[in-house]
Amino acid sequence: MRIAIVDESAARASVIREGLASLDDCEIFVVTERRGLVAQIGEIAPDIVLMDLGNPSRDVLEEYFAVSRALARPIAMFVDESDDESIAASIDAGVSAYVVDGLAAGRIKPLIDVAVRRFNAFARLQSDLAEARGALAERETIDKAKRILMDSRGLPEPKAYAEMRKAAMDQGRKIAEIADAIVTAHKLMGGK
Amino acid sequence: MAEELTIGFLPLVDGCLPILAREHGFAEDEGLSLDLVKDVSWATVLDRLLYGHSDAAHMVAPLAIATTLGRGRPAQPLSVPFVLGLNGNAITLRSDIAERVGTKGKLGDPAAVGAALAEVVRERESAGKPMRFGVVHRYSSHNYMLRYWLAACGIRPDRDVEITTVPPPFCADALEAGEVDGICVGEPWNSVAVERGAGQIVLATAQIWRRGVEKVLALREPVLTEKRGAVERLIRAMCRAGKHFVDPANWEANAAILARAEYLDGDPVLIRRAIADQLLLTRGDKLVHFPDFMFQYREAANFPWVSQAQWLYTQMVRWDGIAFDSADAQKAGRVFRPDIYRSALIGTGEPLPGASSKVEGSVSQKTSVTTQQGTMTLESNRFFDGRVFDPTHLAEYIADLD
Numbered sequence: 001m002r003i004a005i006v007d008e009s010a011a012r013a014s015v016i017r018e019g020l021a022s023l024d025d026c027e028i029f030v031v032t033e034r035r036g037l038v039a040q041i042g043e044i045a046p047d048i049v050l051m052d053l054g055n056p057s058r059d060v061l062e063e064y065f066a067v068s069r070a071l072a073r074p075i076a077m078f079v080d081e082s083d084d085e086s087i088a089a090s091i092d093a094g095v096s097a098y099v100v101d102g103l104a105a106g107r108i109k110p111l112i113d114v115a116v117r118r119f120n121a122f123a124r125l126q127s128d129l130a131e132a133r134g135a136l137a138e139r140e141t142i143d144k145a146k147r148i149l150m151d152s153r154g155l156p157e158p159k160a161y162a163e164m165r166k167a168a169m170d171q172g173r174k175i176a177e178i179a180d181a182i183v184t185a186h187k188l189m190g191g192k
Numbered sequence: 193m194a195e196e197l198t199i200g201f202l203p204l205v206d207g208c209l210p211i212l213a214r215e216h217g218f219a220e221d222e223g224l225s226l227d228l229v230k231d232v233s234w235a236t237v238l239d240r241l242l243y244g245h246s247d248a249a250h251m252v253a254p255l256a257i258a259t260t261l262g263r264g265r266p267a268q269p270l271s272v273p274f275v276l277g278l279n280g281n282a283i284t285l286r287s288d289i290a291e292r293v294g295t296k297g298k299l300g301d302p303a304a305v306g307a308a309l310a311e312v313v314r315e316r317e318s319a320g321k322p323m324r325f326g327v328v329h330r331y332s333s334h335n336y337m338l339r340y341w342l343a344a345c346g347i348r349p350d351r352d353v354e355i356t357t358v359p360p361p362f363c364a365d366a367l368e369a370g371e372v373d374g375i376c377v378g379e380p381w382n383s384v385a386v387e388r389g390a391g392q393i394v395l396a397t398a399q400i401w402r403r404g405v406e407k408v409l410a411l412r413e414p415v416l417t418e419k420r421g422a423v424e425r426l427i428r429a430m431c432r433a434g435k436h437f438v439d440p441a442n443w444e445a446n447a448a449i450l451a452r453a454e455y456l457d458g459d460p461v462l463i464r465r466a467i468a469d470q471l472l473l474t475r476g477d478k479l480v481h482f483p484d485f486m487f488q489y490r491e492a493a494n495f496p497w498v499s500q501a502q503w504l505y506t507q508m509v510r511w512d513g514i515a516f517d518s519a520d521a522q523k524a525g526r527v528f529r530p531d532i533y534r535s536a537l538i539g540t541g542e543p544l545p546g547a548s549s550k551v552e553g554s555v556s557q558k559t560s561v562t563t564q565q566g567t568m569t570l571e572s573n574r575f576f577d578g579r580v581f582d583p584t585h586l587a588e589y590i591a592d593l594d
Contacts (some may be wrong), residue, residue: 034362035369056359058235063330063357066264091243096235 004046019118093119138176145179194225201250212433222425252332269413273532276407278487279398290392302576306345326358326372336507379466403573405500424536434489496528499583552581
């Protein structure tokens with residue numbers, strides 16, 4: 001079975017490719033370049049095309065499948081064949097699948113399941129990464145604010161932190177928000 | 193507690209009404225909380241609508257009909273209770289071609305531009321390099337307007353020229369790279385191409401059909417039934433947004449809102465131009481004012497005329513090469529729901545036409561029409577070739593097109 005993964009994100013494409021490699025009898029092609037997409041798909045002659053929902057070229061691909069006479073076998077969005085549950089799962093995960101007419105549903109399902117799992121895993125990875133970055137940035141801000149309090153009011157470090165924590169508790173806000181306010185105010189007052 | 197509605201949209205200027213209904217509190221006044229979901233392809237906007245991620249969607253009108261008729265995928269009945277706007281698209285050609293066929297410094301006469309273009313088309317054909325045009329979707333008004341114009345000028349789409357799909361954000365790129373010779377797209381994408389020196393605007397689609405239906409608000413039929421009350425309130429909120437959108441006093445502020453990252457993520461200067469019906473045809477040139485380039489409010493612009501849905505069906509028959517089927521024609525007509533529009537606006541100050549269908553292209557001067565409520569004067573709604581579309585004679589109309 002020939003599978004084309006069309007994704008402008010090379011990182012995600014490789015995560016999906018790796019997942020699909022565990023399936024038997026699959027030859028996988030990755031297309032990340034927008035230009036000449038249709039020609040590339042024509043050359044690959046895939047049985048299945050996987051494409052993320054955030055790709056502007058979906059309309060291009062759908063038109064190609066609808067009107068192209070270059071393809072020996074027509075391709076349609078797999079919604080024609082599959083059960084509603086796995087369609088919903090794939091839309092939720094953000095992946096669309098186009099399947100050549102006549103491919104047995106039994107062969108499609110495991111593949112879609114893997115793609116959906118990989119898409120979800122990739123999305124989780126990204127949100128974990130964003131969270132980790134956010135946490136790091138918060139810690140930096142807290143450190144900066146602590147330094148400002150220590151310098152401007154001559155407080156020792158634990159006391160500076162305690163002051164921020166107390167302000168946070170009194171106002172029902174997060175320490176990071178208090179720290180952010182201190183840093184912003186300090187900047188506005190001409191500090192560095 | 194405000195009722196929530198989720199609406200899908202593509203980042204285009206004519207996605208403005210739901211956005212402004214939310215931003216100016218018109219939706220809130222109607223007890224609605226709008227959640228707007230941005231996507232980058234019509235396929236995804238449609239998928240989200242069909243699989244319940246969204247309740248309603250900003251959509252190219254023919255796609256709502258194609259989906260109902262099961263063109264390209266299994267049929268799912270959609271309903272259109274509100275038209276988001278008429279026209280607002282333009283045809284931009286690569287500069288070397290535009291200079292041969294266009295009228296320097298102003299929009300040309302569609303028939304004259306077409307006649308000049310036909311010569312270029314023949315040359316390119318004999319050189320073995322047929323011209324290519326990009327449109328945003330097969331089932332878009334852009335595609336049908338472009339094809340209507342070309343065919344009426346003796347240029348047969350799919351035989352003399354190729355027409356292919358190019359996503360709006362890639363239009364300027366595709367022109368620049370020579371992947372296509374011309375594009376028919378909405379704003380701000382023509383202006384982006386012009387500003388980059390990738391092409392010149394030669395026609396506005398409003399010159400091809402003065403009052404051509406463009407984007408619609410589409411819902412799955414069962415969702416419309418289930419959320420009828422909320423949809424009617426949304427219609428009232430979007431009508432207010434339309435009134436606000438066309439008022440020059442608000443152009444600046446609305447352009448700034450639409451330009452924001454969560455909406456169009458674009459240049460407010462280009463967006464304001466479109467709102468103000470101004471076009472920069474050629475880079476470095478003066479702005480040209482073309483009245484009713486976009487058409488969002490006057491003459492009950494948002495009224496879903498059954499005749500307009502049926503005109504789109506005739507074009508689908510024509511260009512998909514399918515047989516005319518009177519049951520399908522009726523089904524297509526029923527996608528547009530003037531009954532819902534009327535029910536939402538009865539008792540408000542908005543005019544409601546007496547009829548729900550009209551002979552398209554038949555008005556050539558200001559004509560007052562009978563109404564159910566308020567007063568209404570229609571201005572020219574002509575097709576550039578003078579052809580008239582009478583929805584009571586669909587089969588004859590199609591047969592008469594070549």
